Amino acid sequence: MRMGRTTIAKTELGQRLTEIRGDEKRVDFCARIGVSENTYRNYERGTRLPDTDVLAKIAEANCINLHWLILGEGSMRLGEIEAPQTAAIExxxxxxxxxxxxxxxxxxxxxxxxxxxxxxxxxxxxxxxxxxxxxxxxxxxxxxxxxxxxxxxxxxxxxxxxxxxxxxxx
Incomplete structure (x- = not known):
């Protein structure tokens, strides 16, 4: 169970970022991807958008399908079977x-x-x-x-x- 205040996402991307972090403490998660805790909190809230480099780091560090992260389509995790109409993003x-x-x-x-x-x-x-x-x-x-x-x-x-x-x- 997550301790501390719950972040309420204003955007679908913010919801996906919160979902990726899961129960991991934000401070630990942010250290793994090289982003400040405050910045990531703003990403999760939807008050700030991560640039493409940060999105790529998040996806790579967590085995996340970048197409899912950006658009919310397809499978969340890399290697999961995706619907035929969903192509991996380059x-x-x-x-x-x-x-x-x-x-x-x-x-x-x-x-x-x-x-x-x-x-x-x-x-x-x-x-x-x-x-x-x-x-x-x-x-x-x-x-x-x-x-x-x-x-x-x-x-x-x-x-x-x-x-x-x-x-x-x-």
Whole structure:
């Protein structure tokens, strides 16, 4: 039984992070993944979102399916039998998509909130992973990220002020 105050998650991701930690003391869990206890508490509450590097560390340290961690789909644990329609997420490809989006928004002077970045990254990941013959091929990944950057930059710079605001939030 967990001692101390119970963390109430405001987001589905926060609920999944709490579920992963289980009965392990937060201080011990955080030491294993290299994140401060206060920061992880905020992740669990849903008041702050972990970046892709932290999500990858959490998944790796706990044998968690990254696809489940990010989207809540498929099996929680690696190695569990998953439904046929659920494909494993290519971690490095997802990180490349998210970083391309983050950098492009910054380059054009637009703001994207963490929650919106996570959702938009998941959408673009699905779109671009379908185009990849081999998502582990660095040359192909670089070409796809250049295409994503070019299209997103065009979309952000040609949008009307109202559309730009909604894109900044989407």
């Amino acid at each position: 971690t490095e490809f997802f990180v490349a998509v998210q970083e391309t989006i983050r950098k492009t928004y910054k380059e054009v002077g637009a703001r994207i909130y963490d929650a919106d970045l996570a959702r938009f990254s998941a959408e673009k990941y699905e779109e671009y992973i379908a185009l990849a013959d081999d998502p582990k091929d660095q040359k192909e990944c670089d070409e796809l990220m250049r295409d994503l950057r070019r299209r997103l930059k065009k979309q952000l710079t040609t949008a009307s002020p109202d559309q730009a605001q909604s894109k900044r939030q989407a």
